[in-house]
Amino acid sequence: MQMTGADLIVKLLERQGISTIAGVPGGAALPMYDALSKSEQIHHVLCRHEQGAGFIAQGMARVSGRPEVCLASSGPGATNLVTAIADAKLDSIPMIALTGQVPLSMIGTDAFQEVDTYGLTIPITKHNFLVRSAKDLLTVVPSAFRIAMSDRPGPVLIDVPKDVQNQMVSFEEFPDVVVPDTAPVFDIAAIEEAAKMIEAAERPVLYLGGGVIHSGAAHMAVTLAEQSSLPTTMTLMALGAMPMDHPLSIGMLGMHGARYTNYVLEEADLLICVGARFDDRAIGKTAEFCPNAKIIHIDIDRSELHKVKNANVAIAGDVGQVLSELLPRVKPQLRKRWLSHVESLKGRFPLAMPGVDDPRSPYGLIHAVASCLDDSAIITSDVGQHQMWVAQAYPFRRPRQWLNSGGLGTMGFGFPAAIGAALAAPDRTVVCFSGDGSLKMNIQEMATAAQEDVNVKIVLFNNQSLGLVHQQQSMFYGKRIMASRYERPTDFLKIAEGFGMRAVDLDPAANPRAVLAEALQTRGPCLIHATIDPNEFVYPMVPPGAANSEMIG
Amino acid sequence: MSEQNTNLSEFIPDVPEHAGFHKVVLELGVANHPGVMSHICGLFARRAFNVEGILCMPVGGGDTSRIWLLIFEDERLEKMIKQVEKLEDVLYVNKHDGEHPVFGRLDEFFQ
Numbered sequence: 001m002q003m004t005g006a007d008l009i010v011k012l013l014e015r016q017g018i019s020t021i022a023g024v025p026g027g028a029a030l031p032m033y034d035a036l037s038k039s040e041q042i043h044h045v046l047c048r049h050e051q052g053a054g055f056i057a058q059g060m061a062r063v064s065g066r067p068e069v070c071l072a073s074s075g076p077g078a079t080n081l082v083t084a085i086a087d088a089k090l091d092s093i094p095m096i097a098l099t100g101q102v103p104l105s106m107i108g109t110d111a112f113q114e115v116d117t118y119g120l121t122i123p124i125t126k127h128n129f130l131v132r133s134a135k136d137l138l139t140v141v142p143s144a145f146r147i148a149m150s151d152r153p154g155p156v157l158i159d160v161p162k163d164v165q166n167q168m169v170s171f172e173e174f175p176d177v178v179v180p181d182t183a184p185v186f187d188i189a190a191i192e193e194a195a196k197m198i199e200a201a202e203r204p205v206l207y208l209g210g211g212v213i214h215s216g217a218a219h220m221a222v223t224l225a226e227q228s229s230l231p232t233t234m235t236l237m238a239l240g241a242m243p244m245d246h247p248l249s250i251g252m253l254g255m256h257g258a259r260y261t262n263y264v265l266e267e268a269d270l271l272i273c274v275g276a277r278f279d280d281r282a283i284g285k286t287a288e289f290c291p292n293a294k295i296i297h298i299d300i301d302r303s304e305l306h307k308v309k310n311a312n313v314a315i316a317g318d319v320g321q322v323l324s325e326l327l328p329r330v331k332p333q334l335r336k337r338w339l340s341h342v343e344s345l346k347g348r349f350p351l352a353m354p355g356v357d358d359p360r361s362p363y364g365l366i367h368a369v370a371s372c373l374d375d376s377a378i379i380t381s382d383v384g385q386h387q388m389w390v391a392q393a394y395p396f397r398r399p400r401q402w403l404n405s406g407g408l409g410t411m412g413f414g415f416p417a418a419i420g421a422a423l424a425a426p427d428r429t430v431v432c433f434s435g436d437g438s439l440k441m442n443i444q445e446m447a448t449a450a451q452e453d454v455n456v457k458i459v460l461f462n463n464q465s466l467g468l469v470h471q472q473q474s475m476f477y478g479k480r481i482m483a484s485r486y487e488r489p490t491d492f493l494k495i496a497e498g499f500g501m502r503a504v505d506l507d508p509a510a511n512p513r514a515v516l517a518e519a520l521q522t523r524g525p526c527l528i529h530a531t532i533d534p535n536e537f538v539y540p541m542v543p544p545g546a547a548n549s550e551m552i553g
Numbered sequence: 554m555s556e557q558n559t560n561l562s563e564f565i566p567d568v569p570e571h572a573g574f575h576k577v578v579l580e581l582g583v584a585n586h587p588g589v590m591s592h593i594c595g596l597f598a599r600r601a602f603n604v605e606g607i608l609c610m611p612v613g614g615g616d617t618s619r620i621w622l623l624i625f626e627d628e629r630l631e632k633m634i635k636q637v638e639k640l641e642d643v644l645y646v647n648k649h650d651g652e653h654p655v656f657g658r659l660d661e662f663f664q
Contacts, residue, residue: 118588122595127641130588147641303635 001172005134006031006165007038009098012141014041015177018069020423022047022056024080026073028100028113031165045423045452048444050077052416054084055442058093059420062403063378065214067094067148067156068420074100075113078159079120083410086124088155090407091237092214094148095155097121103163104132117159126154134167142178150181152301153214183300186317188325194272194296194313195329198228201270201294203338206230207253210237210406211275211299217320218399221274222246224327229335230272231342233261235282237406238275240396250342251351254282255542256388259349262540262548264342268293275299275319278308279407288547298322351392352539352553359512362389362461362536368513369431369459370395372520378421378430380404382414382438385467388538390433412441415458419445422454429455429520436462436490443495449525450500457520458527463534464489471537475552476544485534496527503527575626576605576651581637582644585611585618589642593620596636602629606656617644621655 003011009032013021022045025033036044047053050072057070072081078099088095102111118130127147129140137160144156198204212221218241225232225248232242233253242249250261262284265271271293276282283289286308297304297311298319305314315322355361359368366389379394380403381387387404396402403421405413418432439460449456461467469484496503504519506512506529519526539553583589590609597604606623624630638646 119591122588122592123599301639303632303639307632 002168002170004031004035004165005131005137005160005167005169006035008134008137008169009141009160009165010035010039010042011174012137013069014039015174016142016145017066017177018042020045020060021069021071022053022060022420023071023098024048024050024053024073024077026075026077026100026113028074028102028162029071029077030100031162032071032098032100032160045448047416048447049442050080051084051412052442052445052448054081054095054097055087055413055416056420056423056445056448057095057097058084058088058413059380059403059417060424061088061093061095061420062417063400063421063424065094065216065400067096067145067153068424069096069098071098072100073113074102074117075115077113078115078117082120082124083408085121085155085157087405087408087410087413089124089126091405092153092210093155094153096144096148097125097155097157099157099159100165101130101159101161104161105163107161117157121157124155125157128157128159130159131161131164134164134169135171137164137169138171138175142175146178146181151183152211183318183321184302184316186315186322190313190315191322191325192329194315195326195331197270197294197296197313198230198272199331199333202335203268204228204230204270204272204335205250205265205268205290205293206232207235207271207273207276208232208238208241209235209274209276211319212238212241213275213399215275215300215318215320216399217275217323218242220320220323220327224323224330227327228330228333229339231264231339233257233265235276235279235406236391236404239391240399240401243397244395245397250346252391254284254548255544256392256538256540257548258351258392259540259551260342260345262542262551263345263349265290266549267341271295273297273299273311274323277304283308284542284548284550285546288549353393356393359506359516360530362386362532363393365459365461365506365530366390366393366433368516369433369520372517373429373431375401376428377401378403378418378425378428380414380418380421380430380432382432382434383409383411384435384438385463385471385536385538386433386435386438386461388468392538411438413438415439415456416442416445416448418456418458419449419452419454422456423452426455429457431520432456432458434458434460435467436460436464436486436492437466439492440490446496446499446501446525446527454525455523456525460492460527460529461532462492462529463532463536465534467534468538470534471541474537475541492527492529501525501527503529506530577624577626577630578649578651578653578655579622579624579634579637580647580649581620581622583618583620584642584644585616586642589618590620592640592642593637596640597624597633600629600633602627602633606659608655608659623651623656626651
């Protein structure tokens, strides 16, 4: 067979099962776009900014669990992708970023729209490639997919100079479609040791992270909890792994976790950490986190073991495979005393949700949205107060129901990720909880949402401020409010309509619940606007750097 | 909120002030292509982990290279090695004592 590098790229993507690509064209990517024009399998979603394309690909990948693709040109196209790539790295999301590059002979000459994309993306990708010959694409593209989805998933970038895209390449047959590598082999003796520790513990806690979702192991984690009576806490990335209303769920831990959750952890004598990485937002001051607990740490990434906290038993393996070996070795146990103590802490120090019955307050609006939807809906969020309120209060009940930017905390994530989720799961309703600060960071993708007619609803918590910054300045910087209030209001309804998106406003509605229900149940993109009091704060709050026991509120 | 928290700022873990004097030699087998050195050096630089010496030459047919690193050991070394091992282009990492002869005769070129 003989074809150009660009045609070969498109063929290899097709063979890997790619049916949607999000991107923005530009000079150095034009051969790839020309090749895409000939593809009957791949639908190209034209984004309004490359960062939007990166987050749309992420949204698709977070729903499908397999690598999805974004595409940009050289120079500013590539630099605009950088934030979305870094975000995928920190949340371990499989993604392939394809970028055009100036021709090989011009690399290093400060050519028009030249930037060292390879150099820029070294620390924010799982791996990256600069392709110097079209025939290398035969190995590079399959390798990129294999790397992105094997072990701990992550983003892989392929930078392709324009002349390499145009170069003819001859080959006998296409490389095989790649599947993930076999997960690392782990030591059964360590599993037996872990089972003994679980059996011997009096006050064990199960601590689930995003790895449980990536590995498709949520049901096994829930079984382990049930079998051994383990109160179970989830990180921001793991919400949905165990249904929020499960009797063993003690909700999200950390900076904005409920008081009782952090108190339960304080008392634990054994912490079973599965697919989590002891992030500072989750554990607070390292030395004072679970001060009395032995630790079992299960993670596919060996470098996470003993990184922040030393584990008594550390198992490097796929959490699903490890749990399937662990389950038959863990004796069923009913820990009446411990569970009733956890229950009493929950009763004394519950998550306070003031205003939960009022749809014009943060918790009330979240509950009003949830009551219009079932578990099939996908929920995304941006970053800030609204994100924490949703994480605390939304009744997540299944894995991959909740998509948010956990590690990098990228404002502007939620809306394009929601578009991606809707493209990957067109039959589902996708709701993006956003704030006025976050939404503005990728608001141009309203045009993309309207163009693709995706079933995405933005629920906008508008407090005309950068709420979490405002909150921290109020709490920790002597109420000196600096650069966190927007002086001039923005008319979001007009903006949405200007982009061709429907918009409804809950503020003037006599019956906001009815307006909300109608908007959520009508197919197509829609902005749902609600004004929120800027003096509503997220509580409890652990001051940054303090121990989780030092919660305020 | 209470003023007592005004002084709290983000908790930044201390970088060890000095790396100690115990030297370690790391031997890395890597894929041989432009960019590998950037991947490896970036990991050390980001963590302010001082690399005292670097040697790199292709081995065998040139598909792979061997990199020798001379570093001062500190408590983060084992974590550092795990990060290096994670790189796609790194095939293996061996740890040797600082007295390993590979850097021994180089002194005369640095007089």
